[in-house]
Amino acid sequence: MLPSLSSRSLARLALVGVATVSLAACAKKEPLPTKLPPQTQAPQQTPQTPMPQNTGPIGQQSTAPVPGSAQDFIVNVGDRVYFDTDSHDVRADAEPILSGQAGWLRRYPSVRVRIEGNADERGTREYNLALGARRANAVRDFLVAQGITSDRISTISFGKEQPLDAGTGEEAWQKNRNGHTAIVSGAR
Amino acid sequence: MTKTAIAIRSRLAALLLACMCVATAMVVANPARAEVQVNINRADLKPLPIAIPAFGGQQGAEIAQVVQANLQRSGLFLPLDPASFIEKDLNAAVQPRFADWKTINAQALVNGQVTIEGGRIRVDFRLWDVFQEQQLLGLQFTSSPENWRRVAHKISDAVYERLTGEKGYFDTRVVFVAESGARGAVTKRLAIMDQDGANPSYLTGGDSIVMTPRFSPTSQEITYMALKPDSATVYLFNLQSGRRESLGTFPGMAFAPRFSPDGGRVIFSVERAGNSDLFVMNLSSRSSSRLTSDPGIDTSGSFSPDGTKIAFNSDRSGSPHIYVMGADGSAPRRISNGGGRYTTPVWSPTGEYIAFTKQEGGQFHIGVMKPDGTDERLLTSSYLDEGPTWAPNGRVLMFSRETPGGAPKLWSVDVTGRILQPMPYPGAGSDPAWSPLLN
Structure with missing residues (x-):
């Protein structure tokens, strides 16, 4: 269920629409060989509903992410999957998330991603870099097997250098053993 | 003071001033009787009581303090409290009153004199065997005044060598990764300091995650890895010129670099499609060749000091272990056989041991084993x-230690495991690399 749009969000959406339209107008003056970016659809989707009447306090919350945005990917698909200790096998609980990532990437074909492999602190620096690289590539291989072309995917390992959870103990370590799919370009 | 200096100088047989720091052996006693010495291999070693009173002249007290601290940290010497000294204001040109030093049970005595002359600092010092009442060593060092700490380190090395029979390790530097900021958002900068924690300075800014710096055999160059969100690059960094260059561009990540003993090559890992293998690059031709090609992780390559073999880390058998192979990649053989996970092999400068990190039972250890895998000994145990x-004489190891949730600190342990202590550097640091003895 999508949360209702607040007045501020609507105003922001409207502004985005104006900006996009004016950009599109500029682009027309100097014809570009490329097709118009998909952003031009945004104004058509901008709701033209009137501002709410002053009938009392207005609840405000974040709007649902713009479909095709990095936020949409993170919130509605999931940008991270987790691994067992010393393992780079894609776990059963990671498969639906990665399938979702593949589906999302098929829907938004201009998006490029970087898979970042991460390890917990219970290993030495160099080995963990190599282990993180294995995890990143396990994620990459899964996406490629689901039809995402490999030229849209780069990989890197951060080893144990960028822990998601700075704590210690198994709960933190489990969070830190992950593959993170970061959107590099092409999202809204 | 001048008279003293002249007297010492007149007594020195030869005087070489060509180098920045010049050592001239004057009198080396060759006694038939047992002289004072430190047997560093004895398990029940008691540190040798040694008196190091302030040297005469400008900065004489500071120099004596640096020598004291060095010898104390080695764990082999027990510098005595200057408050207990009976003979005060020693004249380095005159024989000490041995009876006064015997009374406080000083086995050895180091005294010296500093002279500033023509913009140069000259330090004369003598090492005495108190109970044999004889001079063991008389040396003079000359340098520019700002080098006074290095002179103190060279004196420490000379005393250490004369009394232990092995080379010292005090006139050395340490390159490491200085860490700042909260856990999870740490800024990492390459830094360098003297082995006693003095003169720390940064070599890089904090714009990338730097790790695993290692010295070239000349101590003039460092190889390290810098990690950015989209790249992992091995660099060569010249300490004199400040010039930095990439080792090259590889299909995947390049990491874990280390120089060969002749300084002409760098061994490193390259990751491709998730698999890490060892490569070696000839630095003059810039051609690299592949040393391993199995599907396991192969990393942390370290040459034997004669350059004929390579120790490395591989999990080809299922979990990480230490392997040794020929320098051309031939005949790899697993040498670690215990339980647990073995990583980061580093061949000792003497060739006698391979040091490693071992992870077992929730604890991490620094350990050593012979290059054939025998005689494994764990020297430390902690959370991480x-x-x-x-150290260049193969007697001391430096490493990083982390408490749960804490920042890493630099520690050292001697090869017997008895002398474990934090390094005298107050900040957070990791990935230390000890230089060879400086020239």
Whole structure:
């Protein structure tokens, strides 16, 4: 269920629409060989509903992410999957998330991603870099097997250098053993 | 003071001033009787009581303090409290009153004199065997005044060598990764300091995650890895010129670099499609060749000091172990056989041992084993010990230690495991690398 749009969000959406339209107008003056970016659809989707009447306090919350945005990917698909200790096998609980990532990437074909492999602190620096690289590539291989072309995917390992959870103990370590799919370009 | 200096100088047989720091052996006693000495291999070693009173002249007190601290940290010497000294204001040109030093049970005595002359600092010092009442060593060092700490380190090395029979390790530097900021958002900068924690300075800014710096055999160059969100690059960094260059561009990540003993090559890992293998690059031709090609992780390559073999880390058998192979990649053989996970092998400068990190039962250890895998000994145990580096004489190891949730600190342990202590550097640091003895 999508949360209702607040007045501020609507105003922001409207502004985005104006900006996009004016950009599109500029682009027309100097014809570009490329097709118009998909952003031009945004104004058509901008709701033209009137501002709410002053009938009392207005609840405000974040709007649902713009479909095709990095936020949409993170919130509605999931940008991270987790691994067992010393393992780079894609776990059963990671498969639906990665399938979702593949589906999302098929829907938004201009998006490029970087898979970042991460390890917990219970290993030495160099080995963990190599282990993180294995995890990143396990994620990459899964996406490629689901039809995402490999030229849209780069990989890197951060080893144990960028822990998601700075704590210690198994709960933190489990969070830190992950593959993170970061959107590099092409999202809204 | 001048008279003293002249007297000492007149007594020195030869005087070489060509180098920045010049050592001239004057009198080396060759006694038939047992002289004072430190047997560093004895398990029940008691540190040798040694008196190091303030040297005469400008900065004489500071120099004596640096020598004291060095010898104390080695764990082999027990510098005595200057408050207990009976003979005060020693004249380095005159024989000490041995009876006064015997009374406080000083086995050895180091005294000296500093002279500033023509913009140069000259330090004369003598090492005495108190109970044999004889001079063991008389040396003079000359340098520019700002080098006074290095002169103190060279004196420490001379005393250490004369009394232990092995080379010292005090006139050396340490390159490491200085860490700042909260856990999870740490800024990492390459830094360098003297082995006693003095003169720390940064070599890089904090714009990338730097790790695993290692000295070239000349101590003039460092190789390290810098990690950015989209790249992992091995660099060569010249300490004199400040010039930095990439080792090259590879299909995947390049990491874990280390110089060959002749300084002409760098061994490193390259990751491709998730698999890490060892490569070696000839630095003059810039051609690299592949050393391993199995599907396991192969990393942390370290040459034997004669350059004929390579120790490395591989999990080709299922979990990480230490392997040794020929320098051309031939005949790899697993040498670690215990339980647990073995990583970060580093061949000792003497060739006698391979140091490593071992992870077992929730603890991390720094350990050593012979290159054939025998005689494994664990020297430390903690929540997280990692990444040993050898002092150039193969007697002491430095590594980083983390407490749960804490920042890493630099620690050292001697090869017997008895002398474990934090390094005298107050900040957070990891990935230390010890330089060879400086020239």
